[in-house]
Amino acid sequence: MVKAMKSLAELQAIKEKARAGVELRDNSEAGTRVLVGMATCGIAAGARPVLNEFVEEVANRRLKDVMVTQTGCIGICQYEPVVEIVQPGKEKVTYVKMTADKVKRIVNDHLVNGNVVTEYTIGATN
């Protein structure tokens, strides 16, 4: 617990930094949503490392208008882990049989540069 106190002070510093206006969250409402299926089927198929990788990659790249969140079972358990990317004004993209390795490319190509990684989408597996 002694160590925890020291670390909590770092949290205070994060807040000060945000208060200084360096990191204001303004357009978090309007941005991209990354939905990872985390029902029993998704988790058993390996969804957690995928979700962890999205959360960390988005944090490391400081992508502020991207919200990574979990969703339930959407009924295509044979394709799990499934990730849906929803962006305003665009058609929803469904990535299937996801792995943590695929996440880096999707964050780079799709979230940062706006190019869907077609070969990982549900259409490509048929």
Next chain:
Amino acid sequence: MRELSLNVMDVTQNSISAGAKMIKIIVREDKTADTLSISIEDNGRGMSEEQVRSVTDPFYTTRTTRNVGLGVPLFKMEAEMTGGSFEISSKPGVGTKLTAVFKPSSVDMIPLGDINGTILLLVTCNTDIDFQYTRSLKEAEEREFSLNTQELKEILGDEVALNSPDVVIWIKEFLEENTRELINQ
């Protein structure tokens, strides 16, 4: 499941679906008694006595996409396979608590796995819910550490969310550091 931490992720989804505002997750390892106990307690809407009885039945579920629910039955089976035990209690309007006790020396023991990954996701993907995570280890004496999101929110105030990049990285490192210290001491 390949890791018990995945069961924790899975079973905690039930607490979230039940509208819980506070979820306590406690992982207690007792080397002297050869037990690992995992409890999940929430203040969600709770269940009736009949629901509690049927929740360990794989053919009971509240989901609508299909009619089997494997989360709780799987967790229970994994605990009992090691010679451990499983308990669940609930009160409508108050909440639900479940505890699974494992015997780590059993050949059928499933490793705890990346529990920090589970906690990080639960916290950062459900910022409107408060989590209290405690992990303890008992050898000669018992040591523990906790992460309490209410405490973090008090420091961060309204301006900085728990899922903002710097905070996500801080939580990840906090969990890793404290776990390392607990295990290696």
